[in-house]
Amino acid sequence: MAKTAALPPLVHPAREEITVEGVLRALADPVRLAIVRQLAATDQEIACGGLTVPVTKSTLTHHLSILRQAGVVAGRQEGTTRFNSLRRNDLDALFPGLLDGVLAAPR
């Protein structure tokens, strides 16, 4: 049948749907924090394969899914590649200072 629009269900919460607790929960994991730091450091999209994390692909997918559902990162599909970016605007608007405070941390 109509074949296309193949991929992108890719659900993201609207800005109003993002909760502090969800964001905190998402950030409260070393792997996910590392992902967020990398996204924040480059300030541009990074494909899954471009992220440096000490877990397997399936676990990485899991973490990205959590970050996406929490509203921390956005995903954009292009071919077989999924580009991830930080939803800095939304987070700064909702919780001003939170992200910067986290990223300002010593490590």
Next chain:
Amino acid sequence: MAKTAALPPLVHPAREEITVEGVLRALADPVRLAIVRQLAATDQEIACGGLTVPVTKSTLTHHLSILRQAGVVAGRQEGTTRFNSLRRNDLDALFPGLLDGVLAAPR
């Protein structure tokens, strides 16, 4: 024998010992977030019994212990009463904006 100094084992991490991840983990729970919000709202010490949370005393003790170990709250013993306060200075110094961002959240 030497009778006193009865109280304060009560370990708190030094400011340098506080980690972002620990703080995020501590805040990533509805009950603990409620505790922090109450402490921030009154901006003064609150005894365990003065906190309004939907859990039993033993669970409350557990949550306060986690918050204390993470460096989010400080505990001061006085008689049988334990007074808890937010370590706002330390948190603001380490992660400027983090706490305010969390507290600024809609709910």
Next chain:
DNA sequence: GTCGTAGTTCGACGATCACCGTACTAAGCC
């Protein structure tokens, strides 16, 4: 002394979570 109050400690239980390997789909290239 006895009693009540404030809070902690100790299991224990159920739920959630992070992690993995395997199997799978989709796109691009030969």
Next chain:
DNA sequence: GGCTTAGTACGGTGATCGTCGAACTACGAC
């Protein structure tokens, strides 16, 4: 067509977590 690469979906497992009740300690008042 077949092959490879990018990433997801599906169990499954072991660990951690939030919760509770019961037993306990410490202080204060009577």
